[in-house]
Amino acid sequence: MPAHAMFRPEDIRFEVDVDPLIAELTRVLPDEGLIVHEAGRRAYECDGLSAYKQLPLLVAVPETIEQVQTVLRLCHEAGVPVVSRGSGTSLSGGSLPHPQGLLLAMGKFNRIHDIDADRRIARVDPGVRNLAISEAAAPYGLYYAPDPSSQIACSIGGNVGENAGGVHCLKYGLTVHNVLELTVVTMEGELTTIGSEALDAPGLDLLALMHGSEGMLGVIVEVKVQLLPHPLTKAVLMASFDNVEHGGHAVAGIIARGIIPGGLEMMDGAAIQAAEDFVHAGYDTDAAAILICELDGSEAEVADQMTAVQDCLREHGATRIQVAEDDEAKARFWAGRKAAFPAVGRISADYYCMDGTIPRKQLAYVLRRISELSAEQGLETVNVFHAGDGNLHPLILFDGNKPGQLEAAETLGSEILQLCVEVGGTVTGEHGVGVEKINEMCVQFATSEIEQFHAIKQAFDPAGLLNPGKAIPTLNRCAEFGRLHVHNGELPHPELERL
Amino acid sequence: MSGKDQADALVEQVVAAHDRHSPLSIVGSGSKAFYGHATPGETLSVTGHTGIVNHEPTELVLTARAGTPLAEIEAALAEQGQQLPFEPPHFSGLGTLGGAIAAGLAGPARPYAGSVRDMVLGLRLINGQGELMRFGGEVMKNVAGYDVARLNVGALGTLGVITEVSLKVLPAPASTATLALEIPASECHPRTEAWLRSGRPVSAVAHDGERLYLRLSGTTSAVADAVSDIGGEPLPESTARAFWQSLRDQTHPFFDPSAEPLWRLSLPPGADLTPFGTPSLIEWAGQQLWVRERADAHAIREAATAAGGSATLFRGELPNVSVFHPLDAVKMRLHQSLKAAFDPRGILNAGRLYPMLEAA
Numbered sequence: 001m002p003a004h005a006m007f008r009p010e011d012i013r014f015e016v017d018v019d020p021l022i023a024e025l026t027r028v029l030p031d032e033g034l035i036v037h038e039a040g041r042r043a044y045e046c047d048g049l050s051a052y053k054q055l056p057l058l059v060a061v062p063e064t065i066e067q068v069q070t071v072l073r074l075c076h077e078a079g080v081p082v083v084s085r086g087s088g089t090s091l092s093g094g095s096l097p098h099p100q101g102l103l104l105a106m107g108k109f110n111r112i113h114d115i116d117a118d119r120r121i122a123r124v125d126p127g128v129r130n131l132a133i134s135e136a137a138a139p140y141g142l143y144y145a146p147d148p149s150s151q152i153a154c155s156i157g158g159n160v161g162e163n164a165g166g167v168h169c170l171k172y173g174l175t176v177h178n179v180l181e182l183t184v185v186t187m188e189g190e191l192t193t194i195g196s197e198a199l200d201a202p203g204l205d206l207l208a209l210m211h212g213s214e215g216m217l218g219v220i221v222e223v224k225v226q227l228l229p230h231p232l233t234k235a236v237l238m239a240s241f242d243n244v245e246h247g248g249h250a251v252a253g254i255i256a257r258g259i260i261p262g263g264l265e266m267m268d269g270a271a272i273q274a275a276e277d278f279v280h281a282g283y284d285t286d287a288a289a290i291l292i293c294e295l296d297g298s299e300a301e302v303a304d305q306m307t308a309v310q311d312c313l314r315e316h317g318a319t320r321i322q323v324a325e326d327d328e329a330k331a332r333f334w335a336g337r338k339a340a341f342p343a344v345g346r347i348s349a350d351y352y353c354m355d356g357t358i359p360r361k362q363l364a365y366v367l368r369r370i371s372e373l374s375a376e377q378g379l380e381t382v383n384v385f386h387a388g389d390g391n392l393h394p395l396i397l398f399d400g401n402k403p404g405q406l407e408a409a410e411t412l413g414s415e416i417l418q419l420c421v422e423v424g425g426t427v428t429g430e431h432g433v434g435v436e437k438i439n440e441m442c443v444q445f446a447t448s449e450i451e452q453f454h455a456i457k458q459a460f461d462p463a464g465l466l467n468p469g470k471a472i473p474t475l476n477r478c479a480e481f482g483r484l485h486v487h488n489g490e491l492p493h494p495e496l497e498r499l
Numbered sequence: 500m501s502g503k504d505q506a507d508a509l510v511e512q513v514v515a516a517h518d519r520h521s522p523l524s525i526v527g528s529g530s531k532a533f534y535g536h537a538t539p540g541e542t543l544s545v546t547g548h549t550g551i552v553n554h555e556p557t558e559l560v561l562t563a564r565a566g567t568p569l570a571e572i573e574a575a576l577a578e579q580g581q582q583l584p585f586e587p588p589h590f591s592g593l594g595t596l597g598g599a600i601a602a603g604l605a606g607p608a609r610p611y612a613g614s615v616r617d618m619v620l621g622l623r624l625i626n627g628q629g630e631l632m633r634f635g636g637e638v639m640k641n642v643a644g645y646d647v648a649r650l651n652v653g654a655l656g657t658l659g660v661i662t663e664v665s666l667k668v669l670p671a672p673a674s675t676a677t678l679a680l681e682i683p684a685s686e687c688h689p690r691t692e693a694w695l696r697s698g699r700p701v702s703a704v705a706h707d708g709e710r711l712y713l714r715l716s717g718t719t720s721a722v723a724d725a726v727s728d729i730g731g732e733p734l735p736e737s738t739a740r741a742f743w744q745s746l747r748d749q750t751h752p753f754f755d756p757s758a759e760p761l762w763r764l765s766l767p768p769g770a771d772l773t774p775f776g777t778p779s780l781i782e783w784a785g786q787q788l789w790v791r792e793r794a795d796a797h798a799i800r801e802a803a804t805a806a807g808g809s810a811t812l813f814r815g816e817l818p819n820v821s822v823f824h825p826l827d828a829v830k831m832r833l834h835q836s837l838k839a840a841f842d843p844r845g846i847l848n849a850g851r852l853y854p855m856l857e858a859a
Contacts, residue, residue: 118692119768141696163642174640176649177617192829197767198808199610199786200603202824203853204658204834208616208649212642232698252557258580258670297721298698304673304718357638360558389639390558429640437643444643448630452841456645459836472644 006052006435007099008477011469014081014100018057021078021102025060028070035059044103047088047095048150049436051352051406056083056097063108065183065191065221072219073189075102081465082187084215086127086155091353092434094162094214098468104219106157112136113222120227121180121197126157126220130164133225142227145172148430149338157220163212165430167263167294167337170388172228174430176211183222184210187461197224209456214432214471217460231262231296235306236330239318240287244268245364247289250316251387252360254293257312259305263294264388265337268367271344271384271395275336278343283336284320291318291387292337294330340384341395348380348397352409356420357429360390369419370394377412379405391429392420418443433471441471442478450475502550502564506623506631506662512543513660513847514629522849525656527566528593531602533814535655535851536822545597548662551575553637560620560637562665565597572596582671584612588747597661603653606747607703607714610783616652618667624651624659627842637665650837656848657856658841672716674723675702677739680731682711684781688769691784699725704784705746707753714743746782753780753789759815762799764788766808774802789813796820823853831855 025034035041036058046053057080062068075082081101088095097103109125112132116122117140122133130151134143147166148154154164159175160182172178181195195207210217241247247266254261267275269288276283284290291313295305306323313321324330336343344351358366367383374381374396382395396412398405417427417440427433427440441450453472457464473481516523522540526532546566553562556579563572569589576582586606587599600622603615621635624647635641635648651658682690684706691704691713700717712734715725726733734742745751754761764775766786772779780789790799796817803810809824826834831853838845838856850856 118689120692121768163646165640170639173613173617176646177613186829186833190829192827192833194830196765196807196809198765199614199783200653200765200809202809202811203826203830204654204837205603205616205650205652206830206833208646208652212646217645229696229698255559255670256557258673260669297717298700298724300720300724301698301700301718304720357640359555359560359638361555386640391638391640424636425638426636426641426643428643429638430642432642433644441643446632449632449634449644452626452630452632452647453644455840456647456837459840460833462836 006054007469008474010474010476012100014079016057016080016100017078021074021080022058024074025058025071028067028074029060029062033061033063033067035061044085044088044097044105047085047090047093049091049093049096049434052093052096052435054097054099056103057100059103059105061105061108065185068104068185068219068221069189069191071102071104072185072187076187076189076463076465079463079465081468082219083467084219086158087129087153089150089154090158090162090432090434091355092428092432092436094432094434094470095158096435101468106155109157109221115140115227117142119197121224122227123222123224124156126223127155130154130156130159137227141230143230144178144225145228146175146178149341156223156225160211160220160223161213161215162430162432165386165391167265167386169386170264171260171262176208178226179207179211179223180226181224182207182210182220184218184220186218187463187465212432214434215467216457216471217466233297233299233302234262234330235295235302236324236333237293237306237309238283238322238333239291239293239313240284240320241289241291241317242287242319244289244367246317247291247387248360248363250291250313250318253312253316254309257308259295259308261293261309261388262296263292264386265292266290266385266387267337267340268383270380270382271340274343274347274382275340278346279335279339281332281336282322287319292333337384344382344395344397349399349401350397352396352398352413354394354396354413354416355391355429355431356417356425356427357389357391358420358423358425360387362423362425363390366392366419366423370416373412373415373419377408379408379412381412390425414440435470438471438473438477439481441473442481447475447478450478502552502567503547504550504564505548509543509545509548509660509662510625510629510631513625513627516541516846517627517629517844520844520846522846525660525848527595527598528568528591530590530594531598534602536854538848538851540846540849543660545660545662546595552663554579556581558637559639559668560665561668562637562663563596564663565595565661567596569594569596569599576668577671580671581668583618583666584669585609585615585618586747587615588749590748592748596664600652600661600664601654601656607705607743607782610786611702612669616649619648619652619664620667621665622648622651622661623663624661626659627844627847631662635665639667655851657838657852659847672700672702674719675714675716676722676726677734677742678713678715678726678729678731679734680711680713680729684708684711684772687711687781687785694729699729703743706781708778708780712742714739746780751780753778753791756814760812760817761814762790763811763813764790764799764803764808765811766803766806770806770808774806775799800824821853826853
């Protein structure tokens with residue numbers, strides 16, 4: 001495990017007297033609600049980023065909001081850190097346990113309380129799986145739009161914490177655009193609601209602030225989401241390009257024509273080959289890149305857009321265009337893209353999935369640099385990405401059994417993220433910072449900005465007990481990483497001592 | 500691109516005010532001076548800080564300085580066949596980008612195209628200590644750090660001076676049509692839902708007490724199909740545009756400024772509108788209700804709370820009535836601590852949002 005990415009001394013500064021806490025928590029959490037033994041805790045030692053493991057001090061599995069409130073209040077009084085966790089699918093170590101902390105496992109909060117079909121609002125527990133909301137809404141002709149790739153497993157509370165995205169986000173927005181209201185418990189154990197069923201709520205937009213806050217501002221105990229009517233029609237087409245740059249220009253061309261597709265995804269040659277070998281979707285394995293485009297809406301809209309998109313793809317040099325003739329073909333076109341990660345899993349012992357976002361016009365340059373950086377590290381990289389919004393997911397192939405390869409993969413990942421910042425993008429599009437990208441935050445943000453983040457954190461959680469050591473780096477960490485964002489050639493706060 | 504960068508001068512003024520512990524009242528064109536509580540202090544004018552910094556039509560992103568007039572931004576977008584989806588009110592016609600973001604107010608398309616904050620990708624902000632910072636960016640997806648950019652939408656300058664904003668912009672629709680229909684106000688919500696579920700490209704729904712006005716925006720054939728199927732009276736294009744603009748900018752006769760106070764109610768979908776009295780003007784298919792009756796403020800707030808919404812005293816004053824809907828104790832404490840986190844000396848737009856914020 002790379003030492004630099006885990007907890008720093010200031011993140012593990014807590015003085016915990018665990019026995020009295022266990023005694024009090026046992027009264028609150030009967031039966032299996034408190035896990036103390038190591039074997040039980042071991043099940044929670046990592047999330048979707050399995051290279052990082054950490055045994056929690058204790059695991060609490062509450063069943064009621066009152067229990068969550070009491071657990072937080074007791075931990076607050078005892079000065080014990082708390083990490084909340086849903087399905088544990090975070091790819092950035094967002095729910096990695098804290099060595100001195102209690103892990104609050106929200107898995108029993110898994111009920112869909114209400115599908116209000118007339119008003120298109122679903123009221124659900126935070127542990128409900130993303131896809132389960134759409135499944136429950138389907139009989140009413142409704143669905144929940146944000147669809148992260150992990151939607152079959154990931155929980156809605158975690159989606160809020162990471163502001164998760166997915167294929168539909170260019171047109172239908174991220175989690176933040178589709179959540180109406182949250183019920184939240186503060187670190188002190190107080191309950192409040194944020195947002196409302198109305199289109200806006202009074203005061204500061206705390207709802208926006210909670211999204212992507214990675215469990216550091218409060219614990220979510222209920223979520224109300226907006227549902228959308230199923231589009232009446234969907235069309236899916238796939239275009240081949242003999243170089244990635246043409247594909248990138250085709251994406252820009254579609255948008256320049258005023259069309260916002262429901263989904264617009266790209267795969268490079270290596271990803272096409274891996275996916276085709278895995279699902280036999282009929283992908284063009286001679287292509288350097290393929291673009292999968294989904295158009296949705298009324299029949300009239302989709303028909304108008306299909307013509308325009310095909311014209312545009314041809315203008316931009318598409319070597320082949322395939323239109324899905326029926327639902328089975330639509331599903332097949334998508335199957336390879338959706339299975340790209342497991343497909344890559346078949347061709348490489350291990351892979352490391354990165355997440356960065358760039359202005360789309362930089363696509364060709366960034367892909368070229370990724371391939372150069374990969375060569376320098378002696379590793380291969382496969383690229384699948386959300387072409388519509390510039391969100392890249394390079395998959396770095398490595399073999400964890402070969403000495404040095406994990407470290408090389410991590411170095412390459414960090415270099416790719418820094419490249420994203422260099423071209424005007426960001427170190428994380430939708431996976432969160434967690435522990436994975438905390439060093440690269442030092443590249444993207446200036447000292448004053450990082451200090452402002454800490455001040456926000458302190459406003460919600462003065463003792464710094466919620467998910468410490470994640471998402472927002474300490475200035476000491478940045479100094480050690482050796483990267484502070486430099487504005488106009490001047491180091492911010494030159495008067496400060498650097499380690 | 501054009502314009503003038505006065506960020507350094509703005510920073511200097513904030514630093515000086517911070518050092519002196521003296522309040523600043525942030526002002527753009529003053530088009531929304533009526534909105535929120537009165538703010539003491541020396542004027543900090545953002546109107547000289549202007550210009551579109553970047554517009555990438557194929558990236559759907561526009562970045563401009565805060566003092567840039569909305570009209571200039573909308574004209575630049577229109578040249579590329581694009582628009583601000585949230586239709587910010589211009590009120591007097593002079594509104595600036597910074598003011599639109601700080602106020603967070605959106606026009607008729609809001610329920611169908613998204614809110615102001617939904618379209619904010621990033622911004623630059625001077626906090627109460629005079630530090631100029633950048634949050635978010637110019638890309639669609641970005642979860643690095645807390646979402647300070649969206650937090651500042653609607654904060655009315657209480658957390659910082661917005662100096663530059665990056666927005667997601669969208670293509671202007673190929674076709675738009677407005678129908679006037681003889682449908683009672685109580686039918687706004689169910690009728691709109693039926694249209695949406697049958698794939699009609701609804702982009703605004705309002706009711707003036709007599710007729711329901713439905714705007715459709717989308718591809719040419721989708722709008723034409725909807726117009727012929729739904730029926731009603733199609734409004735001439737110029738009449739329709741003037742009507743929606745009169746709602747957006749509150750120049751419609753309903754908004755006669757001599758008849759203050761004006762309440763804005765933000766309500767859940769399908770809410771019963773009858774408890775709020777008349778006359779009223781209904782927007783957002785019933786989710787935004789304007790009430791001009793000089794009613795009992797307490798009763799209006801109670802009714803809004805009971806409906807699951809909120810009530811803002813949008814224009815005009817009433818003795819001992821807070822402009823904005825009261826917050827519960829936990830949220831008020833969070834508001835106070837957030838204010839202190841951005842502006843520890845309480846010098847920026849003091850009291851404009853909630854006078855109590857300064858009490859921390």
